[in-house]
Amino acid sequence: MxxxxxxxxSEFNKLYSSDASEETPLKLYLKETHEFKVHLKKLKAHLNKxxxxxxxxxxxxxDVDKLNSNRMDKKHALIVEKLNRSHKNWNNSIKKHKKLAKxxxxxxxxxxxxxxxxxxxxxxxxxxxxxxxxxxxxQAIGLHIARYNISxxxxxxxxxxxxxxxxxxxxxxxxAEHFIIMGQIVESLxxxxxxxxxxxxxxxxxxSASKSPTISILEYEIYVLKGLQMIKExxxxxxxxxxxxxxxxxxxxxxxIKNGKHVAxxxxxxxLGEKIENIDELIKEKTDLCIKLFxxxxxxxxQLPFDSPLFxxxxxxxxxxxxxxxxxxIRAYSHVGWTTQDELPFDVSLPxxxxxxxxxxxxxxxxxxxxxxxxxxxxxxxxxxxxxxxDRLSKNGSLSFKCPYCPVHTSMAKTKKVKFIMx
Amino acid sequence: MATLINEPDTDFHxxxxxxxxxxxxxxxxxxxxxxxxxxxxxxxxxxxxxxxxNSLLSKNAISHDKIAITKLNSIIKxxxxxxxxxxxxxxxxxxxxxxxxLRINFFQxxxxxxxxxxxxxxxxxxxxxxxxxxxEYLTRFPIIEKSGKRFLTEQNLQNLLDFDxxxxxxxxxxxxxxxxxxxxLIAWIDENNNYLNKRKSILEFKARFQEYLExxxxxxxxxxxxxxxxxxxxxxxxxxxxxxxxxxxxVFMENCSNDTPNTIITNHDNIDTREKAYEYFFHKRLDxxxxxxxxxxxxxxxxxxxxxxxxxxxxHRWTILKDTFLDEYYSLYGIxxxxxxxxxxxxxxxxxxxxxxxxxxxxxxSEYNILQKHNKNYLKNSCPVCNDSFAPIAENLPFAHHxxxxxxxxxxxxxxxxxxxxNKLKEMSHLLIVEKIANLKDNxxxxxxxxxxxxxxxxxxxxxx
Ligand SMILES: [Zn+2]
Ligand SMILES: [Zn+2]
Numbered sequence: 073m074x075x076x077x078x079x080x081x082s083e084f085n086k087l088y089s090s091d092a093s094e095e096t097p098l099k100l101y102l103k104e105t106h107e108f109k110v111h112l113k114k115l116k117a118h119l120n121k122x123x124x125x126x127x128x129x130x131x132x133x134x135d136v137d138k139l140n141s142n143r144m145d146k147k148h149a150l151i152v153e154k155l156n157r158s159h160k161n162w163n164n165s166i167k168k169h170k171k172l173a174k175x176x177x178x179x180x181x182x183x184x185x186x187x188x189x190x191x192x193x194x195x196x197x198x199x200x201x202x203x204x205x206x207x208x209x210x211q212a213i214g215l216h217i218a219r220y221n222i223s224x225x226x227x228x229x230x231x232x233x234x235x236x237x238x239x240x241x242x243x244x245x246x247x248a249e250h251f252i253i254m255g256q257i258v259e260s261l262x263x264x265x266x267x268x269x270x271x272x273x274x275x276x277x278x279x280s281a282s283k284s285p286t287i288s289i290l291e292y293e294i295y296v297l298k299g300l301q302m303i304k305e306x307x308x309x310x311x312x313x314x315x316x317x318x319x320x321x322x323x324x325x326x327x328x329i330k331n332g333k334h335v336a337x338x339x340x341x342x343x344l345g346e347k348i349e350n351i352d353e354l355i356k357e358k359t360d361l362c363i364k365l366f367x368x369x370x371x372x373x374x375q376l377p378f379d380s381p382l383f384x385x386x387x388x389x390x391x392x393x394x395x396x397x398x399x400x401x402i403r404a405y406s407h408v409g410w411t412t413q414d415e416l417p418f419d420v421s422l423p424x425x426x427x428x429x430x431x432x433x434x435x436x437x438x439x440x441x442x443x444x445x446x447x448x449x450x451x452x453x454x455x456x457x458x459x460x461x462x463d464r465l466s467k468n469g470s471l472s473f474k475c476p477y478c479p480v481h482t483s484m485a486k487t488k489k490v491k492f493i494m495x
Numbered sequence: 496m497a498t499l500i501n502e503p504d505t506d507f508h509x510x511x512x513x514x515x516x517x518x519x520x521x522x523x524x525x526x527x528x529x530x531x532x533x534x535x536x537x538x539x540x541x542x543x544x545x546x547x548x549n550s551l552l553s554k555n556a557i558s559h560d561k562i563a564i565t566k567l568n569s570i571i572k573x574x575x576x577x578x579x580x581x582x583x584x585x586x587x588x589x590x591x592x593x594x595x596x597l598r599i600n601f602f603q604x605x606x607x608x609x610x611x612x613x614x615x616x617x618x619x620x621x622x623x624x625x626x627x628x629x630x631e632y633l634t635r636f637p638i639i640e641k642s643g644k645r646f647l648t649e650q651n652l653q654n655l656l657d658f659d660x661x662x663x664x665x666x667x668x669x670x671x672x673x674x675x676x677x678x679x680l681i682a683w684i685d686e687n688n689n690y691l692n693k694r695k696s697i698l699e700f701k702a703r704f705q706e707y708l709e710x711x712x713x714x715x716x717x718x719x720x721x722x723x724x725x726x727x728x729x730x731x732x733x734x735x736x737x738x739x740x741x742x743x744x745x746v747f748m749e750n751c752s753n754d755t756p757n758t759i760i761t762n763h764d765n766i767d768t769r770e771k772a773y774e775y776f777f778h779k780r781l782d783x784x785x786x787x788x789x790x791x792x793x794x795x796x797x798x799x800x801x802x803x804x805x806x807x808x809x810x811h812r813w814t815i816l817k818d819t820f821l822d823e824y825y826s827l828y829g830i831x832x833x834x835x836x837x838x839x840x841x842x843x844x845x846x847x848x849x850x851x852x853x854x855x856x857x858x859x860x861s862e863y864n865i866l867q868k869h870n871k872n873y874l875k876n877s878c879p880v881c882n883d884s885f886a887p888i889a890e891n892l893p894f895a896h897h898x899x900x901x902x903x904x905x906x907x908x909x910x911x912x913x914x915x916x917x918n919k920l921k922e923m924s925h926l927l928i929v930e931k932i933a934n935l936k937d938n939x940x941x942x943x944x945x946x947x948x949x950x951x952x953x954x955x956x957x958x959x960x
Contacts, residue, residue, distance in 0.1 A: 074505035074606050080516070081599050087592060096592070098530065102578070102585050109574045116567045123560050130557075145555065152552045159545050166534055177524060185520055188513040193831045197838045199845060205888050209840070210638060212884035213629055217646070220622065224649040240638050280930065381879030386625045386836070388879075389843030393511065394503045396842055416896045420846045423500035429878030430851040432901040436960045441897055443850040448959070450908060456959040477960060490912045490957070492902055493944060495919045 076187060083184035087176045097176065101169035108162040115158070118151050196396040207242060209382075214241025216380035218248055219371070222255030223262060254370045258363050266298050269366055276373060286372075290365045291320045296335060297358040303351055308342050315339055384426060392420040431492035437461035437476055450488045453480035462487060499614045502621075505606045512598075517829035518657040519594040526591065530584040537577045544570050597654045627655055632836040634661045657828075664824050671817045675810075677706055680820055690827055698823050700730045700737070701816050707741060708807055711748055719745060744804050844880055845893045852880045853889060900959060907954040911945050914957055921951070 089095050095103075126144060214237050217225070227236050230252050237243040253272075260268045273287050273294075295318060302311045315335055341348065348354070371378050395418050421427075433442045435458030442448045442458045449462045455477045457465075465473045472483035498504065503511075544566065551563040601623075608616040630652065634643030643661075647653045667683055670676040684691060684699050691698055703726040710719035723745070727738060806812075825832050880889045903916035924940040927933040933941050938951045 074509070074602075076506040076509045077599070077602055077606055080509065081603070084592075084595060084599060096585075096588060098527075098588055099585050102581050105574065105578055105581060109571060109578065112567065112571050112574070116564065116571065119560060119564060119567065123557055123564070126557050126560075148552075148555050148560075152549070155552075156545070156549065159541070163538060163542075166538060170531065170534065173527060177520075177527060181520060185513075185516055188509050188516060189829070190510045190513075193511065193835065193838055194833050197833045197841055199841050199892050201837055201841055201888055202891060205837070206636065208884045208888050209632070209836070212882075213633070215884065216625075216629065221646075221649065226645070240642065377877060377879075377882070379879075381882040381885055382629070382840075383622060383625050384879040385843035385847065385885065386628060386839045387621050387843070388846045389839035389841070390621070390624070391500070391502050392842050392846040393839070394507055415894045416845050419896050419898050421501055422846065426500075426847065427901055429847070429876070429881070430849045431903065432849055432851075432897050432899075433959060434897055434900045439898070441850050441894075444854060450912075450957065454908070454955060454957050456957060477958075488908075488912050490908055490914050491944075492906070492914045492959075494903060495915060495923060495943075 079187065080184045083180050087180055089172075097169040097172040101165060104162065104165045104169075108158060111158050112155070115151055115155050118147075122147055122151060191397050191401070196393070196400050198400075210241045211243055212380070212382040214243030215247065215377070216382045217241070218243060218251040218255075219367075219377065219380045220383075222251050223259040225255075228259070250374050250376050254367060254374075257366065257370075261359055261363055261366070264301060264359075266294055266301070269294055269362065272366075272370075276369075284369065286365060286369045288320070290362065290369060293358060293362050293365060295320055296338075297355065297362055299335070299338065300351065300355045300358055303342070303348055304355075308345070311342055312339060388420075388422060388426055391422060391426075395420050428494065431494045433492055435461050437465070448490050448492070450490045451475050451480070452482040452486035453478050456490060459489075499609065499612060499617055502617070505602055505609065508605060509602060512602075514829045514831070515598050515655065515657070516595060518660055519591045519598075521828055522657075522660075523588065523591045526584055526587050530581070533577075533580055533584065537573070540573065541570065544573070594654055594657070601655055623650070623652060626650055627652055628836040628839060630656050631661065632834050634658055635665070635834050637665070660828055660830070664821060667820060667824070668817045671820065672813050675709065675813060677702055677709075680816075681706075683820075683824075687823075687827065691823065694823070694826075696823055697734070698819050700727070700734050701819055703727055703730075704734075704737060704741065705812060705816055708744075708812070711744060712808060714748075716745065716748070740803055740807065744807055840885075840888070841892070844885060844889045846895055847878070848880045848889055848892060848894050849878075849897075850894060852878060852894075853886050902959055906957040906959060908957050909942055909945075909949050909955075910953050911942065911947070913942055913944055914959075915942075917954060 087096060089097055089100055122144070129140060129144070218237060222233070225233055225236055227233055233252060233255065234245050234248050237248040238245055257268045257272055260266075270291060273291050276284065276287055298318075299311060299315045302314055306314075315338070319335070338348075368378065370376070399418055433448050433456065434440065435442055435446075435448070436455075437457050438461050440446070440458060440460070446459050448456045449459055450456050451462075453475050455475050457476070463469065465476070466482075466484055469484045472481050474481050509516075548563055548566045548570065551559045551566060554560075605617075605620055608620055626647065630643045630647035632643070633646055634656065637643065643656075644653060644658050647656060663683075667679045670679045680702050684702060688699075703722070707719055707722045707727060710716075710722055723738075723741065727734075727741065731738060822832065824830075831838065879885060903919070905917040906914050907917040907920070908914045920940055920942075923943070924933070924935055927941055928935050933948075935941060935948065939948050940951055941948055
């Protein structure tokens with residue numbers, strides 16, 4: 073639950089005149105202005121009529137009919153009164169609505185906006201990016217777009233796409249090229265043409281002897297998507313026939329049999345003659361899923377970055393933002409410097425998929441991360457410590473020593489430099 | 496509350512994005528102000544017209560009533576016009592409120608995915624969020640015109656960013672730096688005078704000062720003096736030192752130029768006191784309340800000032816002026832001075848950067864492609880920091896701080912000292928057999944780094960604690 077979000081939402085709703093209405097005081101004022109105008113038009117018509125009648129009367133009987141004239145005077149007075157009342161009401165309505173609008177605006181600011189203002193994000197921009205970053209960042213954006221949004225580019229022809237990515241973002245043609253076919257298949261999926269994706273899947277299956285579970289799932293989902301598409305245009309019988317006969321042969325071995333339930337359910341509903349209400353939504357959802365499965369697999373098969381590096385870095389930045397803000401606040405409060413080390417002053421724990429790029433080994437003796445200059449060493453007992461720790465314990469290799477973690481003694485001859493490799 | 500990927504809570508997200516509510520709100524209050532002015536004008540005009548209408552009607556005579564009808568027509572017509580103008584402002588209000596609403600919805604989505612523990616949807620949401628940052632970056636530093644807007648519109652995220660505000664900042668900045676054109680800036684200063692005064696901003700002085708310097712550069716001394724009198728005089732109290740050097744520059748340039756301009760005053764030599772200097776430039780006596788050091792005006796055209804003069808005439812002042820403008824502009828709307836994408840990158844890289852990053856000996860040599868032919872992502876350095884786009888940026892940024900080792904399951908050491916995840920290594924070797932890439936016997940495994948074959952019995956179990 074987010075308190076700020078709730079406040080923001082409820083205060084936002086107060087900008088309208090009442091809970092039910094979509095109208096702000098100013099909008100109501102506009103309405104009343106319009107009514108005022110309509111009213112004035114009506115009164116103008118009355119006045120015109122009054123003039124006509126008066127003229128008729130004068131023409132009709134040269135003498136002034138006292139009774140009639142009295143009646144006419146009253147009518148005239150009534151028009152004048154109504155005109156002025158209408159004007160006065162309108163004037164009051166301005167005051168009322170203006171005041172209300174101001175109250176609403178001020179209230180929103182005071183009760184919601186001010187509470188959002190907790191820090192200045194410029195304050196954490198301490199480790200500035202180098203001057204020449206722009207060129208690299210543009211490249212990274214180009215790669216990001218090629219990875220996720222290639223079918224959204226304003227150009228479609230292969231050579232145009234390559235040129236566009238290169239001209240606009242400085243993305244290397246060799247890199248961009250990999251994404252072209254992907255973009256074309258995504259585009260065809262989006263436009264509801266479901267041939268190119270299964271073709272690609274078949275090609276992959278021919279290329280490789282080992283089975284890829286993702287490809288099976290993708291084939292299955294494309295099959296379901298096609299079924300959904302058919303529901304829109306074909307008879308129930310045709311759809312059922314398709315769903316029963318066209319199911320891809322090798323998918324049922326996969327764990328995703330549970331997805332088979334989905335088809336079964338769909339079939340049942342169709343056969344019971346139920347109308348599938350949200351069919352467009354289902355198609356859209358399934359299409360997005362297919363696109364995601366396909367692009368992920370495509371990138372994997374073509375040695376393309378699975379996620380855009382830019383996205384991963386931004387996400388890590390977002391996760392660590394809270395720590396930077398907190399640290400910065402403490403720092404300001406206790407008047408300590410940012411950090412003189414070339415290492416962040418705090419530990420940020422990232423999710424698994426953001427922390428598995430390199431193995432990290434912290435020397436258990438010195439509590440320092442091992443580096444190229446201070447690599448990890450295996451001891452006789454196969455415990456591992458850093459070179460610096462090893463030098464210290466062995467007095468620079470001159471004597472054998474007891475492992476700090478078990479009773480085994482290690483001589484220098486029994487140590488071995490090791491390298492952790494993540495696969 | 497526990498989070499899915501250690502991401503911040505929604506409150507923190509809202510605080511991070513305070514500006515996306517602040518900006519439309521600021522625009523709302525501006526719109527409201529304009530609307531009030533409009534109403535003020537219109538209602539006093541109508542009051543006047545009604546007054547006239549009433550005096551016509553009070554006669555209760557046909558002839559007067561007929562004039563009253565024309566009056567009434569004109570009243571209706573002006574209400575008609577007013578209504579149209581009012582409608583514009585109300586439409587603007589709705590549009591701005593809609594911006595706020597869509598942004599609230601955006602963060603409500605975030606909260607929903609968190610509540611449902613839906614990590615996939617959450618990651619998708621962060622994709623959108625990253626795209627927003629990219630959209631803002633492309634708007635702040637457009638590679639081609641409107642590329643930011645187009646990028647976000649394609650993804651239906653265009654309502655989450657206030658392009659108008661960012662584009663206006665660019666427009667005014669570019670006019671300053673590229674065309675040396677002060678007009679857009681001065682127009683903006685006029686619109687925001689109250690705000691700038693409240694902040695005791697020096698922007699207007701700087702802009703007017705630059706205007707004066709440009710006139711001097713054109714040798715238009717007459718208008719330079721006029722600009723000095725009209726626009727810089729009000730800053731006599733606050734920016735005396737700058738004015739002093741400004742006057743000095745004028746005298747200096749007059750002395751240097753051959754054709755003396757038609758100024759009214761002739762006694763150049765006699766402006767060595769502050770009072771006299773003041774009288775010389777402003778044609779009136781110095782206000783006694785301006786009581787600073789009187790001798791400051793001495794040595795106006797002293798050659799020591801030459802460097803200072805040169806500096807005044809330098810084009811880099813336009814860049815400084817632009818920076819001053821952006822400071823004011825951004826703080827008005829609560830926008831960060833630095834582009835948010837750059838800030839996120841500057842935090843993200845150090846958070847990810849390990850001691851093993853950016854070291855060539857760490858990655859698999861590129862000519863080694865036995866496993867690349869195979870369709871697995873093994874051994875590919877997919878670290879974003881090591882990526883070509885970020886490695887050059889990451890070089891001088893700090894490393895992440897780690898207090899715990901992050902290794903893998905079942906570490907085993909091969910005779911050459913390479914330590915792998917035992918299962919992964921076996922799995923990989925198995926794939927090499929299946930794909931007929933390497934000729935391995937059943938209990939053999941392949942070390943992809945050293946490209947040598949070992950026996951599984953060579954495995955030494957490690958205890959890296
Ligand atoms: Zn040990
Ligand atoms: Zn790395």
